[in-house]
Amino acid sequence: MGEDWRNAGFGVYVHWPFCAAKCPYCDFNSHVRKTVDQKSWANAYVAEIQSIAARTGNRVIDTIFFGGGTPSLMEPDTVDTVLSAIRENWTLSNTTEISLEANPTSVEASRFKGFADAGVNRISMGVQALNDTDLKALGRMHTAQEASQAFDIAKQNFDNVSFDLIYARQNQTLANWRTELNAALDMAVDHLSLYQLTIESGTRFGDLHARKRLRGLPPDDLAADMYDMTQDLCAAKGLPSYEISNHARPGAECRHNKIYWQYGDYAGIGPGAHGRLTFSGNRIATDTPLMPETWLEVIQSSGTATRDAETISAADQAAEYLMMSLRLTEGSDLSRVNALSKDRVNTQRMAQMIEDGFLTLDNQHLCTTTKGKVVLNAILGELLAIES
Numbered sequence: 001m002g003e004d005w006r007n008a009g010f011g012v013y014v015h016w017p018f019c020a021a022k023c024p025y026c027d028f029n030s031h032v033r034k035t036v037d038q039k040s041w042a043n044a045y046v047a048e049i050q051s052i053a054a055r056t057g058n059r060v061i062d063t064i065f066f067g068g069g070t071p072s073l074m075e076p077d078t079v080d081t082v083l084s085a086i087r088e089n090w091t092l093s094n095t096t097e098i099s100l101e102a103n104p105t106s107v108e109a110s111r112f113k114g115f116a117d118a119g120v121n122r123i124s125m126g127v128q129a130l131n132d133t134d135l136k137a138l139g140r141m142h143t144a145q146e147a148s149q150a151f152d153i154a155k156q157n158f159d160n161v162s163f164d165l166i167y168a169r170q171n172q173t174l175a176n177w178r179t180e181l182n183a184a185l186d187m188a189v190d191h192l193s194l195y196q197l198t199i200e201s202g203t204r205f206g207d208l209h210a211r212k213r214l215r216g217l218p219p220d221d222l223a224a225d226m227y228d229m230t231q232d233l234c235a236a237k238g239l240p241s242y243e244i245s246n247h248a249r250p251g252a253e254c255r256h257n258k259i260y261w262q263y264g265d266y267a268g269i270g271p272g273a274h275g276r277l278t279f280s281g282n283r284i285a286t287d288t289p290l291m292p293e294t295w296l297e298v299i300q301s302s303g304t305a306t307r308d309a310e311t312i313s314a315a316d317q318a319a320e321y322l323m324m325s326l327r328l329t330e331g332s333d334l335s336r337v338n339a340l341s342k343d344r345v346n347t348q349r350m351a352q353m354i355e356d357g358f359l360t361l362d363n364q365h366l367c368t369t370t371k372g373k374v375v376l377n378a379i380l381g382e383l384l385a386i387e388s
């Protein structure tokens with residue numbers, strides 16, 4: 001059997017952990033700092049790239065993704081230094097997807113050309129809402145007009161433009177969301193990430209919610225109706241869902257995220273970044289320190305902040321592949337699951353869930369139905385339950 005990761009390719013994730021302000025719903029590893037010494041950060045990324053590449057050897061890179069945090073706060077020179085180091089240590093093809101997450105303020109949009117000159121060919125903008133009242137409630141620092149201008153600049157500079165919207169927001173009705181989503185779909189956008197607002201503990205919204213002071217959140221059945229409508233409207237306008245929250249014109253799917261969902265290998269570079277790397281047939285889970293300052297200090301003192309956290313057993317690889325790939329519309333390849341670990345799937349419970357309309361199975365391809373997607377965690381619990 002070949003190495004399993006080759007089924008989905010190899011990507012590099014670079015985490016920029018800084019933001020201009022902390023959004024009240026955000027539980028990402030993002031931090032607000034008055035100043036950031038970009039030169040030191042660029043040098044640290046280069047050291048980490050060299051260190052990981054020395055272990056993987058030369059590989060063709062399918063995708064690179066600058067995520068955060070807010071990577072559009074990086075200087076274009078910093079992005080250029082990172083991409084040059086990746087080019088020097090691995091091999092890029094002329095189809096390598098290079099994405100960068102951006103916030104659509106006018107200051108950040110003014111850097112888009114510099115990012116494109118450095119080699120970025122895909123931008124993913126955190127637009128989140130198309131009206132100023134809701135943007136303010138979400139703690140965003142841009143206006144709807146700035147977002148629209150940033151979108152135009154993005155279209156001039158990148159092959160593939162995506163933006164995120166959050167729905168099931170406070171006081172949002174089904175009709176409001178229909179109007180907003182239609183407006184987004186009427187823009188010449190290639191890809192949309194559409195997330196339901198979730199209230200996470202440890203965030204400002206989480207605190208307010210715990211004190212019953214976050215008002216106007218839609219009830220679950222309205223949020224479910226919004227989800228269903230989202231699928232229908234996007235499909236009707238030529239951006240069908242290819243993952244639970246992601247919609248694209250055919251061919252404009254985010255290839256980097258598909259490496260996660262199809263369970264390829266990826267190097268995770270930067271504070272809190274996780275990786276999956278295969279060395280001599282062993283699949284290794286890697287991690288890094290969460291705090292930006294710790295990450296930087298560890299690299300500066302020892303040349304790498306990446307730690308081998310665990311060698312993933314074949315049975316756990318089969319489970320991870322299933323957990324990730326069932327998010328995708330194309331689903332999971334059961335022959336791949338079985339090649340990793342025969343009998344990992346509880347076939348009795350799978351048959352029951354197929355009968356109940358949560359899953360479909362066609363020629364070894366297991367997919368979640370629309371009804372199944374909204375209860376995916378429960379489905380996985382059943383599929384991976386050990387036979388008793």
Ligand code: SF4
Nearest residue numbers: 019022023026030069
């Ligand atoms: S800009 Fe993004 S990463 Fe930064 S705080 Fe807001 S949601 Fe989180």
